[in-house]
Amino acid sequence: MQVALACWVVNTDAARTFGGHPPAKDEYRLSPDGTAVPDEDFTGRVMDHLAVCLHALDAPRTGPDGHLAITVPRTAS
Numbered sequence: 501m502q503v504a505l506a507c508w509v510v511n512t513d514a515a516r517t518f519g520g521h522p523p524a525k526d527e528y529r530l531s532p533d534g535t536a537v538p539d540e541d542f543t544g545r546v547m548d549h550l551a552v553c554l555h556a557l558d559a560p561r562t563g564p565d566g567h568l569a570i571t572v573p574r575t576a577s
Contacts, residue, residue, distance in 0.1 A: 503554065504569040505547050543568060 556570040563569030
């Protein structure tokens with residue numbers, strides 16, 4: 501099976517909401533400064549870690565959709 505990892509931009513309000521600390525109503529009116537940006541180096545390190553944990557059959561590489569991907573063994577259920 502192939503596993504791919506995408507990095508995307510996250511709004512601060514959304515990140516705080518998912519983290520259990522949503523902004524107050526008056527904070528929603530603020531511009532979304534502090535928006536996260538994709539971090540290619542960090543994404544690569546995460547994918548390297550996943551490759552080890554999932555016993556990947558190959559090194560992380562760019563897949564057809566442009567995201568880093570690895571091939572992992574399929575285990576019997």
